[in-house]
Each structure stands twice: as structure tokens, then as C-alpha cells.
Amino acid sequence: MGSSVETLEFQAETRQLLRLVIHSIYSNKDIFLRELISNASDALDKLRLESLTDSSLVDIDTTGLHIALEVDKDARTLTVRDNGIGMTRDDLVELIGTIAKSGTAGLLEKIKESKDAATAESLIGQFGVGFYSAFMVADKVTLRTRRAGTDSGTEWESDGEGSYTVQTVDNLPVGTSVTLHLKPADSEDGLADYLSESKIRQIVKQYSDFIRWPVRMATERTDAEGETTHEVDTLNSMKALWARPRAEVTEDEYNEFYQQISHDWLAPAETIHMRAEGTFEYEALLFIPSQAPFDLFSRETRRGVQLYVKRVFIMDDCEALMPDYLRFVKGVVDAHDLSLNVSREILQHDRQIRGVRRRLVKKVLGALKTMQAKDAERYAKVWAQFGRALKEGLVEDTDNTEALLELVSAASTHDPEKTTTLREYVERMKDGQEAIYYLTGETRAMVENSPHMEAFAAKGYEVLILTDPVDEVWVDRVPAFDGHRLQSVAKGQVDLDASADGDQDTDAEKAQREQDFAALLPWLTTTLSEQVKQVRLSSRLTTSAACIVGDAHDVTPTLEKMYRAMGQQLPTVKRILELNPAHPLITALRTAHDNHADDPALAEIAELVYGSALLAEGGDLPDPARFTRLLTDRLTHTL
Template identity: 90%
Template sequence: MVSSVETLEFQAETRQLLRLVIHSIYSNKDIFLRELISNASDALDKLRLESLTDSSLAGIDTDDLHIALEVDADARTLTVRDNGVGMSRDDLVDLIGTIAKSGTAGLLEKIKESQDAATAENLIGQFGVGFYSAFMVADRVTVLTRRVGTESGTRWESDGEGTYELQAVDGLPVGTSVTLHLKPADSEDGLADYLSGSKIRQIVKQYSDFIRWPIRMAPEQAAAEGESAPEPETLNSMKALWARPRAEVAEEEYNEFYQQISHDWLAPAETIHMRAEGAFEYEALLFIPAQAPFDLFSRESRRGVQLYVKRVFIMDDCEALMPDYLRFVKGVVDAHDLSLNVSREILQHDRQIHGVRRRLVKKVLGALKDMQAKDTERYAKVWGEFGRALKEGLIEDTDNTKALLELVSAASTHDPEEPTTLRAYVERMKDGQDAIYYLTGETRAMVENSPHMEALTAKGYEVLILTDPVDEVWVDRVPDFDGHRLQSIAKGQVDLDGEADGDEAGDAEKAKREEEFAGLLPWLTDALSAHVKQVRLSSRLTTSAACIVGEAHDVTPTLEKMYRAMGQELPTVKRILELNPTHPLVTALRTAHGANAQDPALAEIAELVHGSALLAEGGDLPDPARFTRLLTDHLARTL
């Protein structure tokens, strides 16, 4: 009995991606075979794992799991066949007919914007949709597959234009075969001869040599009559790179293995090869990438390294082995003493895994520290790519706060071009300076032009310029570095005169000013009570009339906005208005208040001073229309 054929349409995003893959993404068409072999390897891994964990599959034969490449020169077909887990009809629809992942629109936009073919290939590989690359070399693709544990199989076929066909098929073996009906050799695409054994060997060696399953190809010449058929040729080495001594592994081998597991075709910035022996034995081969993946800060991004047990693949993205802030680290951990039946839930509570995780983290942070000391240029690039993620560790990982602080690199007023470490900042601190000064903000320009910077700049104090959103959080979680507290120059009291010399003349001058403004300050506090908790004199201003500051433990306005953007409402925090006692506007306001405290124009000027201070720090006015009207009215009176 022959079943009917269904014709279905690709999802709209899938059609867009197909067009991009076929016509504009891959500069190297050889990539298609790498992607299909990688998919076949995943299917074999899944079958091995399911046979170990699903009792209904206990009788499945997994002794000869492999990938077979079959060429038919007459029919111009190339088939990639595996005896892995296989797919059901629904799997085919979900995995090939639909891109069933969030972020598709963003991915397509990034690919379209990319002017670099290598970057576009990297995005495609990371997103896991390399199957579509088959249509670069084939004008039709046929998939025959049967899911393990099912009786019937499915045929999938498409020309990649907009629709695909599905048909139930009986009698298929478990596994998947992908047959590419190759375009004519003389087509305008300029195809290489993918029916050539030497070409296929070259591609497999270059891209798939470390696949753990044998990749076999039938001999090109059939056996002579009366002779036994020659054995299939195994094309890949299948070497477990992590199990070999480091001295025996060439850098090129490390790079090839990294490219295979990460789909990042740049060489890694750092390779970490380690072996632990004793009560719990394992090998680890970790890589710090040279560039961040496009989805580094996406919730759906892949996190964690691959876990093997005695060279048997257990799971991808083992989050229990690597903290979230090191999610960019790629690699393999091969444990000798875990059960093959281990689950993600078990790993979360396994003491041995926690111990492995601690050692891996220290190894990665140590490698970054060594890079920082020995190759500052390379480290600067790595920090530029992953610094924001690493700073998340200052919030999450209190055990490694000291090591992470040593790695922090930040812009500062010391050098407009080169960032600084906290260690270098401390070495440059002025005599008598106790605190490490910093200011957070949206951009470097906003921070540098902030009124809060004026007195510190004038007196030669260095200020860290922190513009990452995560900076708003970690600086409040870290009390000090090397015994020096971290002090926001926009929060609390900043007494530069007292810190610099503490002389009695300075104290006397401060007392005199407090007395001169004794009438104005409480009046202003009352007049602006809807917006501020206090008005006081400032020691941090030299040219601006006023600035807004918070108490030492107040939430910053930027952090408040971040929480609200995430749907978390916070109680309104009133802040402090500081006045520059030497500014002409402030001294004139003091004089006018002394002459006639009841003048209604004074309250309006107080609103303008407060609003101007808000705008100077990049804040939002409580009533922009009223501020504009008051400003224009007072400007008109002066003309």
C-alpha cells in the first residue's frame, strides 16, 4: 500500500533563510558536507544516549554506529547516511520545515547586515540550521528516515523553493539518509566535483576528522569479478583529542577541534588542556573564543560545555560544569567516574561535579590572568568581547570575587584611549586617597561631562568610567579592592578637601559657608520637597551650579530604569540636590532669598536649578512642559 503525498509550505522565516543560505551566505560550498556530517553525528550520539537511559530501547544494537557516504556518479547523487536516532514525521516538520527557535528575526537581520561572508557563516553555524546549506550544491534533497522505536518511516523531499513533500514509507531501517541530487557540474554556481572521492576525503579531513563516529565511504573501484568486495574506507581519525598528552597535540588540531564543536571558524584566543587524577578523574579541553557569539546575552543561547563519560557522549551544554558568566567557554569534559545514566537534575546536586566546576572556573580565570600579564593586546580584545559577561561573575560568584576583580578592565580619566585595571588604578592613587572613585552612566561622553566630575578632575583624581548596564549592579556588591572601597562620586559625601589634606583652614572655610547659606538651604529643601529629600552645599562642583546625588546605598536612576524596564516597580527614591556655593546663580539666589524670601519667582528659579541638574546627569524631568515654560519666561524677563 502506497501512502499519499503531503505538500507543505516552509515557514516564512525558513524561506527567507533558505534564500540567504543558497544565494548569499556561504562563500565556501564545501561547508554543506561538514554540516550534514555534524547532524549525523548528533543523531548517533542521541541514539547511544537513549539506548542507555530508555529501558524500552535496551535491545538496540549500538555496536556499529557510523556515518556512511555514498556516491552515485551516474545519477549525480551524494548520500549522507547514519544509523542513529532517526526522525518522525513531526520531527521533520519541526526541525526542517520550521525554525522552531526564538530570535529568528534577529538572526536574519544580523545576517543581512553582515558584509563579511565569514561572519555570516559563523552566525548560521551557531544557530544550528546548517541542513539548508545542502541546497547550495543540490537542486533537490531527499530525506529518508525512521525514528527508533517506531515501525514506519518518512520520506521528505524539496527543491528548496518554498514547499516540501512528506510521505509515509514502510521498510526503512532506523536512522536517516540525506540524498543530494547535485546540480549540473557546469552550472553557473561553479560547483566543485563532489562526486570525487579525493574531494570528499579532503572535506572530511578538514572539517570532520575529530567526529567520534567512523565516517565511511565505499571504495571508488568495484571489486573485480570473483574477488571479495573491498572494505569501506574510514575517512576520519576519531581521536579523542582531550585524552592525548598536550605535547602530542599540534595547535592546528586544537583549532580544528574547536571549530567543530563551536561552529566558530576563527581560532580560539586561548586553549586550556587539563587532566585531573585522584578520587575523581577527568580530562578537560576548554577554549576561550576570540569573538563573542551573536546570542551571548540571549536567554536562549547555548550555555555550558559538552559532557562525556569515558568517551561516551552524555550531553551538550552541561550548565552544571560552568557558571553562567563563563557561558562563552566552549569545550569538553570527560569524566571517568560518573554514571552513564546521569541527568541534568542529578548533576546540579552532585558533589563531585561541583568540585570539577570549581577547578574548571579557577583554571579559566587563571588562564585569563596569565593572558592579561603576558599579552595585553590579546587580553584587551578578549575583555572587549566578554568583559560584560565576566562582570556578571562579580554578582554571582562570591568565591572568585578577588580573581575577577583582578581581571576587570575599565575606561578611566587617566587615559582617554587605554582602559585600566583596578590594580593599576590603585598604584596611581594620590597620597592620602583612600577610595577608588567611579561614575556610572550610559556613555563615556555623558560621564565625562557630568557635573559630578568637576572637582575630582580639577584636583587630579582619577575616576573610573563605567558604562555597561551590569556595572550599575556589581559595584554595589563589591565592598572594596585591595582594601580600598569603591566610591561612586554621585552618591554619598565626597569630601576631597578632607581627604587631600584635612587642614584646619579648609574646615573653617566650610563652616563659614554653611553659616552663609543657613537660611537658603532649609527653604530650598521645603520648596523642592516633592522631588528631593535635602538641599546641601557641595564640595564636588567647580563650574556647574548644582548636581543631583544619592545616599550611599540608594539605587541609581539608571538601575531604577533597568528594573522598571524588566517590569519591576521600585518605590520612588528622593535624592539630594547639591549646590555650588561659589556659582554666581547660587550666590544671587542666596542674596535674593535674604532680601525677600516670599518672592514667588524664587520658587520657580529653584525648580529650574533642580531641573537643570537632572538634565545634566541625563535624567528625566518630572514635568518637561512646565520646565520649558518657566525657562522661557525667565529668559524673556532678562531681555
């Protein structure tokens, strides 16, 4: 037997806020069921906890706690029922009858100023009004509840407009039921058929699969003979592996879960299971895949880390939890102290989330470092798949530069069959060698055959061979490793004699060379002034006649092309032409210039020397037709 119905008016500001929630805030209407199941799960958690500490509740049996979904197609109702802690009348008025009673006016003002649905949703999320998302799909909501340890229950009902009713109801079971009187399905309004078993299953699977309590629903099955049977199915798996101690989870369970969330048929290369306790508690279960997805370097690729709050799914590819260069990492992070309605915008500015991100990144990089030390073969395979992405971190993540440099694995002239780490390179450095030498290029063959490599090969210096596009960027951003600067063999002055083994040129010999070429070098600098800013003698060439180098801080031609391809206009960078003073062509050119400085053919030969050097490094000729004509004429004159 119940009491008379009491009708209460929503406050004006609360009514405005409710209207926003119903009509304009949530873009995904499916989340109403997530919100109601989450509320029910909280009620079950509270009952289990209070039954352990409240003497008046010790007789309550908590072994059958569950959430039930009930569909009545004739009445067009969907009910979410739990046998949890329940609410008193005062609880109802406090928790549901009044929305965001503190700060509502300020919130409304911010929403009006935002004029943006995404921003509005993020603001709403801070006030915990998810229950009212039910009105997106329902014309009326009836809530019946009875608090554990009390004798009578309460019914709350509203159409989501100006008022709600409250009355006392006898003979209610302990717990809460929320009955939604559903609006008709309407594709234009985004209203699915929420009475459909398949739709309900899909929503529960997506958002509430790992809720610790069973979510059950009565179903009908018709066999081939037309016989109908009724059964109760549990819709969620309840297997939140991340919430279990690692010692209790088998490798098969980890692999199965990874394949479920990643849609990858291979087992992961590494599993990272962690739990953080303290001021901000969370669990994380992360996986480093064995194989890169086909779209790893596509702009549309999605990051792999999902965000849960208390086992309730919130969002895929949570950008706030993992930097872009670790976008290949799959897994889940389950936070204990976030609102279910938390938005991407809130996450990006949340200090605690930034702290979680820092710890996750260090954990992933640490796992890769451990793999590198303990299983070099497995690490080599992982680096081959994800090294290019990891090197993006050397550009983006200055806080972890040292950790990332330790992970870098690169081809080098030391061993054509294996890559090397920077640490291994440093251990092999020659006595007196100060720099880590490298050369970037499109392919290993182009780098190995580059004129810039000749002196280094002749004197036995190891050179890193960097052929990923990102290499052009990070080597300029990272000044040194373990106290040794990174030096391009195609930039700046190179003098290997000072520290090389074997014969060294004396100062007198160097001075004599400079004197021998004193007339040719300035003439060439003037003749080729449109192409180069200087012509000088080289100490890096042994067999080639000439090469083109940049100043120590010049942008490389490849990087210049990359920037231009991205629409960034850069001033043309003139480079330096270096000549091999021992090459027959260069000595013949010097002699010809010394004897016939006014011969117009010398200028054409100068162009051919420059063009040949440009081609040797894989560059593009400014005028291929002219170069071909000059070369043909020269060849003709020699026959």
C-alpha cells in the same frame, strides 16, 4: 549446533520498567545507537585490558578491534557488532535479562510520583538500562555473543514485552552482535529511517565521533557509468584531542577542533587542556574565543561546553559545568565515572560535578590572569569582547570575587586611550586617598561631562568610568578591592580637601558658608520636597551651579530604571540637591531669598536649578513642558 531454546519471564516490576523505557522515558530516539556503540566500545576496552593480564587470552590478536554497523534493508535489520570481550550465558542473564534487579520497586515508585518525563529519564539514568532503548526503534532484538576464552556462544532474543529466550549457539566468533529488527519509519512517533546511510552517519558523528575504536560500515557507491562498488568506511574520527598529552597536540589540531565545535572561523584566544586524576577522573579541553558571538547577551544563547562520558557525547551546553558568566567558553569535558544516561537534573545535584565546575572556573580565570600579565594587548582584546559577561560573575559568583576583580579592566580619567585594572589604579592613588572613585553612566562623554566629576578633575583624582549596564549592579555588591572601598562620586558626602594637594578651606571658612546659606537651604528643601529629600552645599562642584546626588546606599537612577524595566516595582528614591556656594546663580538666589523671601518667582527659579541639575546628569525631567515654559519666561524677563 545449538541447544534447545529456554524461555524466561521478566519479573513483573522489571516488565513495568522496561515498558517505561520503551514507550515514555527517552525523548530522543536516536540515542539507541549511541548506547549500543558505547556498550561495544566498553567490550573492546575490556578485551584489550584482560588480554594483558589473563594468561588464557594472551594469544588473542587485539590489533583489529573495531565496531561494525551492518544494514540489511530487505530484512529491515540494523546490527551493531564488536569483536570485544563478549559474554557468557550467565553474563547475559545477569546483565541484560534482569534490569536493575536492586531497587527496582523503589525506582518505579519514584517514576510514578514524578509524573514528568524529564524527571523519569533522570531516574532511569541512574540504573544503567540504556541497552533497552533499542526497543524504542525495534520490534525485536537478537543478541549473539561469545566470551573470549570460551568455546560456545549464547543467543538472547526478546520483543521487549513479557519474556526473552536464551539458547547456546556454536560457531560464534568472539564478541557481541546486537541485531535490531526495526519498526517502520514514522515521523509522528519520532522514528527516523535508521537504515539510511546518511542518518547512521549523522548519529555516529554527533554522539560517537571520538570513540577510541573505529566504527565501520559497508557502503555502496554508484559511479557515473552505473557501476556499483562496495567499500568499508570508518564513520568516526577517533581524534579525542583531550585524551592525548598536550605535548603531542599541535596548535593547528587545537584550532581545527575549536572551529569544528564552535563554528567560529577565527582561532581561539586561549586553549586550556587539563586532566584531573583521583577519585573523579576527567579530561577537559576548553577554549576562550577571540570574538564574542552575536547572541552572547541573548536569553536564548547556548553555553559552549559539551559533556562526554568515556568519549561518548552526552549533551551540548552543559549548564552544570560552567557558570552563566563564562557562557562564551567553548570546549569539552570528558568524565570517566558518569552514567551515559546522566541527566541535567542529576548533574546539577552531583557533588563531584560541582567540584569539577569549581576547578574549571578557576582554571579559566587563571588563564585569563596569566594572559593579562604576559600579553596585555591580547588580554585587552579579550576583555573588550567578554568583559561585560565576566563582570556578571561579580554579581553571581561570590567565591571568585577576588579573582574577578583582578581581571576587571575599565576606562578611567587617567588615560583616555587605555583602560586600567583596579590594581594599576591602586598603585596610582594619591597619598592619603582611601577610596577607589568611580562614576557610572550611559557613555564616557556623559560621565566625563558630569558635574559630579568637577572637583575630582580639578584636584587630580582618578575616576573610573563605568558604562556597562552590569556596572550599576556589581559596584554595589563589591565593598572593596585590596582594602580600598569603591566609592561613587555621585553618592554620599565628598570632602576632597582633607587629603587633596593645594589650598584647603579652613573650618572658619566652612562655618561661614553654612551661616550664609542658613536660610536658603531649608527653604529650598521645603520648596522642592516633592523632588528631593535634602538641599545642601557641595564640595564636589567647581563650575556647575548644582548637581543631584544619592545617599551612600541609594539605588542609582539608572539601576532603578533597569529594575522597573524588568517589572520590579521599587519605591521612588528621593535624592539630594547639592549647590555650589561659589556659583553666581546660587549666590544671586541666596541674596534674592534673603531680601525677598516671599517672591513667588524664587520657587520657579528653584525648579529651574533642580531641572538643570537633573538634565546635566542625563536624567529625565518629570514635566518637560513646565520646565521649558519656566525657562522661557525667565529668559524673557532678562531681555
